Amino acid sequence: MxxxxxxxxxxxxxxxxxxxxxxxxxxxxxxxxxxxxxxxxxxxxxxxxxxxxxxxxxxxxxxxxxxxxxxADKAYRTTVRFGQKTTTGDAEGEVISEREVAFDEAALRAAITRFTGVIDQVPPMYSALKHQGKALYEYARAGVEIDRQARRVTIHSIELLSFDGVSAELNVRCSKGTYIRVLGEDIGEALGCGAHLSALRRTATAGxxxxxxxxxxxxxxxxxxxxxxxxxxxxxLVGHLPEHALDEADFSRFMHGMAVQFDQDRAIMPRFRVYRALTRDFLGLGEVREAGFLHPARLMATKVAD
CATH class of the missing domain: 3.30.2350.10 (Pseudouridine synthase)
Structure with a gap:
């Protein structure tokens, strides 16, 4: 057949x-x-x-x-369950410690404030980060702990949506590389009871x-x-960059990998979205590497017109 x-x-x-x-x-x-x-x-x-x-x-x-x-920056809605620490930092893991939750909403708000801004985070063992070619979660599942270097991330804001005495629902806006599981765990440790995430939902990225x-x-x-x-x-994906349109002569040169004359100073912005003026087709990215010239940096697979 x-x-x-x-x-x-x-x-x-x-x-x-x-x-x-x-x-x-x-x-x-x-x-x-x-x-x-x-x-x-x-x-x-x-x-x-x-x-x-x-x-x-x-x-x-x-x-x-x-x-x-x-x-890009990201935004999340998460539920942090205080008083229980798990192996994975979320509800998927096994509970490895339980402590009394003995703080009020005022103390929670104060703790949240301390984690807003530029902070250092130690990546979790249950993550896809690589060590000697193997993901950390593979070591974790084998019971092997790997030393991890703290990473600097930015927590732009943490909004407390609700708190019932045990669980808190938060909106978090943060930089790339932020582990919300680690943020929840660290807030729990700061409050003396530990914590894990019971829910996590990404609500935004790059606008x-x-x-x-x-x-x-x-x-x-x-x-x-x-x-x-x-x-x-x-x-x-590149809407945050300024745009530049090419006439037909420059379009042909640009798509053949050649630099074209450019009348904007590199100090304004080194990269531009580049379009074909005649059709408004997106061609890719151009880069100002020296004054007066725009070089092809990353191009769409667009065929050059005969």
Whole structure:
């Protein structure tokens, strides 16, 4: 019997996916990729299986610019359960210590304030960070503790939404590389009782929010055209950069890897979103490396017109 391989589509764009609970980031990515039959895809920042929320998925040429989302600030809504410390820092782990919760809301607010701003965090053992080529969580599952260096992160704000005497619901805005599990644990230690996360949901990244996201069940109900409508254009990933449009002569030179004349000073901004003036097609990024010239830095696979 002859077997036919499904032909992959050339899909370029960004899907704002609402990752469900109980699914790994890679599992959600592969599910979305199958729905779109996309030849190439990648996500922009891991969410644990027990975390849900915003997971931008980049298809095709968008993967070239995904690092801008990896480096972006994030926002989360989380529930911190005080009085219990677990092996993983969240509800997935086993409880390894229990202590009395003996503080009030005023003490909680004071503790939260101490963790706002620039702080140092020690990455958790249950993380995907690598040590000698192996993820830390692999060592943790084998009962091996690895020394980790503290990392400096920024907690822009922590908003207390509710507190029932045992659990607190928080909104957190933070820089890349922040571990919310560690933040919850550290607040619990500061209050003398320990803590772990009982819920975590990413609500925003780089200005994108859950309001514009799609769930996997919703995508499954759509046809191909409907799914494609959910995709954002590739250049949304670099929307924070200024733009520059090229005329036809410069367009041809630029897409052949040559620098073009540029009348803006590098001191203003070293990188620009570059477009073809005639069609408004996004071409990629240009970089000012010396005064008066814009060099191709990262390009879309756009064919040069004859």
């Amino acid at each position: 002859t077997q036919f391989r499904r032909v992959k589509r050339v899909v370029d764009g960004v899907l704002l996916l609402d990752k469900p609970l109980g699914v790994s980031s890679n599992g959600a990515l592969q599910h979305a990729r199958r729905l779109y039959q996309a030849a190439k895809a990648g996500h922009t920042g891991v969410l644990d299986p027990l975390a849900s929320g915003l997971l931008p998925v980049c298809f095709g040429e968008a993967t070239k610019f995904s690092s801008f989302l990896l480096d 994108f929010t859950l309001d514009a996201s799609c769930t996997l069940p919703a995508l499954e109900e759509m046809d191909e055209a409907g799914r494609d409508v959910c995709l954002l254009p590739v250049d949304v």
